Amino acid sequence: MKRLSIAGMLLVLAGVTTTARAADCRVNGGPWVGGTPNLQVPVTVRVGADSTRIIxxxxxxxxxxxxxPNTPAWWTDYWATGTRVGPAWTPGPKFVNQGTGLRIHGTYRDTPVPNGIRISTMPNNASAVPVDVTPYILIRNNPTNPIDVRIGDTLGVLRLDQTNNYDSGAANLTLTYTAANNFSISPSACTINNNNPIEINFGNVHQRAIGTDPLTSTVSQPRRLTYSCPDGGINTPITITYKGTPSSFNTNLLTMSNPDVGTAMVRAGAAVRVNGSFLTRITNSVGGDDVTFSLVRRAGSLPIPGPITGSGVLVMGVP
Structure with missing residues (x-):
């Protein structure tokens, strides 16, 4: 009997697929990072041109x-906001009580930024395409929300979704923003006397009539300070600071053009030290105080006759 011999052969099939990288991004001309880029960038913190946002x-x-090689010419990548990668913008710890958002191609979109906003299209030609996104912080008209940013602070995290028109692959870009500068602002449109200058004209006085004590000097002028905020319903303690250069002979006095004379601001029977403050309050977005400005001379001196001028600033803040 003859055996039937069967010869077999293992057929090995091999193939080559052509693929493209999932993502390739850089920031500020730095090195290209592929895969799922996770980058960090220092940025300048500044008030925007319309004074309603911090950019x-x-x-x-x-x-x-x-x-x-041989990637089809019609293959294209897209960058957009997307639910797959989470919120497009998460603010840093110093902005959790502020409104935030992203400026995308010149359009301001407050947080939560809608998903599915296409930002950039990358054609199959290896060219660098701008991703036009800028985060911002909304300035609230409330003196209880001061912002103080220090160099190196984490400002927030940007997340973008990368998809394409040729397969189901996807990637994401994560970019952490840090502060490149110190920045402080009390984001308040609340005003003292509607931001009008407070002019104190003591008139013509004899130098001997100027007292040496802020509380007893008879050369004085009373003024009413009024506080108001454009947004209703603000109830908060505030401070009013008497800003300026203190006199060389009494830190309770604002320096004047005559070195033997200074000006005091008196409230509730006490002189407010220059660059010091007093505590008061805004209730339902309004408030006010009565103060007196007094001319005071150096003890033992007789000021030289002539015009006397000086200037200071009253600043509203929070305790």
């Missing part, structure tokens, strides 16, 4: 489609 400016984001 986090200076992140020049670029991404590109980096093809392998």
């Amino acid at each position: 986090l400016e200076g992140a020049n984001i670029q991404c590109r489609f980096t093809p392998y």
Whole structure:
């Protein structure tokens, strides 16, 4: 009997697929980072031109489609906001009580930023394409929300979703913003006397009539300070600071053009030290105080006759 011999052969099939990188991005001309870029960038913190926002400016984001040989020319990548990667913008710890948002192609979109906003399209040519996104912080008209940013502070995190038109692959860009400068602001449109100058004219006085004690000097002028905020319903303690250069002979006095004379601000029977403050209150967005400005001379001196001028600033703040 003859055996039937069966010869077999293992057929090995091998193939090559052509792929493109999932993502390729850089910031401020730095090195290209592929895969799922997780970058960090220092930015300038400044008030915007319309004074309603704080702009986090200076992140020049670029991404590109980096093809392998024989990648079809019609393949394209897209960057957008998306639910897959989470919130497009998460503010840092110093902005949790502030409104925030992203300026995308010149349009301001407050947080929560809508999903599905396409920001950039990367054609299959390896060119660097700008990703036009700038975070911002809304300035609230409330003196209880001061902002104090220090260099190196984390300002927030940007997250963008990368998809394409050729497969189901996806990637994401994560960019952490840090502060490149110190920045402080009391984001309040509340005003003292509607921001009008407070002019104190003591008139013509004899130098001997000027007293040496802020509380007893007879050369004085009373003034009413009024406080108001444009947004209703603000109830908060505030401070009023008497800003200026203190006199060389008494820190309770504002320096004047005559070195032997200074000006005091007296409230509730006490002189407010120059660069010191007193505590008061805004109730339902309004408030007020009565103060007196007094001319005071150096003890033992007789000021030289002639015009006397000086200037200071009253600043509203929070305790």
